[in-house]
Amino acid sequence: MGTNPQTMAWILDEYSKFHGYSPAVVTGKPIDLGGSLGRDAATGRGVLFATEALLNEHGKSVAGQRFVIQGFGNVGSWAAQLIHEAGGKVVAVSDISGAIKDKNGIDIPALLKHVKEHKGVKGFGGANAIESSSILAEDCDILIPAALGGVINRENANDIKAKFIIEAANHPTDPEADEILSKKGVVILPDIFANSGGVTVSYFEWVQNIQGFMWDEAKVNAELKKYIQQGFKDVKEMCKTHNCDLRMGAFTLGVNRVARATVLRGWEA
Ligand SMILES: NC(=O)C1=CN([C@@H]2O[C@H](COP(=O)(O)OP(=O)(O)OC[C@H]3O[C@@H](n4cnc5c(N)ncnc54)[C@H](OP(=O)(O)O)[C@@H]3O)[C@@H](O)[C@H]2O)C=CC1
Ligand SMILES: O=C(O)CCC(=O)C(=O)O
Known part of the structure; x- marks a missing residue:
């Protein structure tokens, strides 16, 4: 809140002064500096x-x-x-x-x-x-x-x-x-x-930056729709399994994913 692409450009610039040009370090950038179409x-x-x-x-x-x-x-x-x-x-x-x-x-x-x-x-x-x-x-x-x-x-x-x-x-x-x-x-x-559409397209921006390839806006919007629709189905499934509301379903889904990855890496659960 209270920030915009210009703010992100300054963050990119400051980081890049010390580590070399690094567009993937911050998202929500202006398009001319490696931002994603559709992020706004x-x-x-x-x-x-x-x-x-x-x-x-x-x-x-x-x-x-x-x-x-x-x-x-x-x-x-x-x-x-x-x-x-x-x-x-x-x-x-x-x-x-x-x-x-x-x-x-x-x-x-x-x-x-x-x-x-x-x-x-x-x-x-x-x-x-x-x-x-x-x-x-x-x-x-x-x-x-x-x-x-x-x-x-x-x-x-x-x-x-x-x-x-x-x-x-x-x-x-x-x-x-x-x-x-x-x-x-x-x-x-x-x-x-x-409100996960923001961070989802920020993830797409990061993906484009590390690929060095820019997607067109229709692709960004179509991928976003796919993620949100699948996310809703996954949350609803959790709600059904645990007989809980959408907030608890969404948190349970997220925590389960992190926990599974943690166990798979061999860390203590
Ligand atoms: N931008 C994003 O991608 C994301 C944002 N969010 C969340 O969404 C919310 C809004 O963010 P964003 O739109 O980016 O922020 P902005 O700064 O662009 O807009 C904030 C808006 O809220 C208004 N506002 C501030 N205080 C009040 C108030 N007391 N009553 C009514 N309106 C008020 C501001 O009014 P005015 O302009 O007149 O100051 C402005 O219209 C935040 O909670 C943020 O964390 C979540 C996920 C992603
Ligand atoms: O773009 C992002 O990485 C996150 C944006 C967000 O969640 C926010 O502004 O609150």
Whole structure:
């Protein structure tokens, strides 16, 4: 959060001063310095693919669902754009400047233009201003926290109206809120899976750097889709085996993989 490809270029430059030109040492770089096509949109695109996988499981699709998104930076703005293109209705968004709402669906391309010009969602003419503090409790089908950690807690968990929460930010829901929401029947797609599109395409960037070969954007996006769809199936399988929720399923899957590799190498388990 609060960084961009320029920041990563400086990290690459500093490291390379001491160790020679080493593009694979950091990811999220500008394309001209060995960045990957599609990395900019990857976390938001992964959020879309992960949301599609979850909704399919519930006999629904993104089209026609009402979304609320907290945060309109790299992740939130790409998620909003791709959800809008997929036919989803983004009914409220917020950033540090304020929060806006239109129950008929915000015109996201127009909002992106406004944000570019005004550095924030505040003052956008195509929607009504609302209190930033009310964003998580806005009426919607799907809530996407895409800003800070710890925003969903015991103070506000009971006010949440969404049926699904897609954790695009890192650790937006604290454990007490998790319990409250679970009792309310809210389905949470955990950060470790929901925002993994970013680190997945960072992995693709590293692969391209060590191969010395650049993929086209269609290949990046197709590989990302494959990983997210397979990841969702694997998490669901874990949930079935252990009769647990998606967060526990995702963690169990990850820990099991590391444990298996550790044992295979002959280390103490
Ligand atoms: N970028 C990535 O690839 C990945 C990001 N993440 C996580 O996603 C989240 C967002 O990251 P990213 O989009 O990259 O960060 P950015 O810095 O690009 O965007 C953050 C956004 O959150 C907004 N924001 C900050 N504070 C608040 C607040 N109190 N209420 C509402 N909005 C707020 C910012 O507003 P403003 O612009 O006005 O300051 C901005 O719109 C973080 O939790 C990050 O760890 C997870 C995986 C990958
Ligand atoms: O690109 C990466 O390696 C990780 C990005 C990420 O997870 C984050 O920004 O929180």
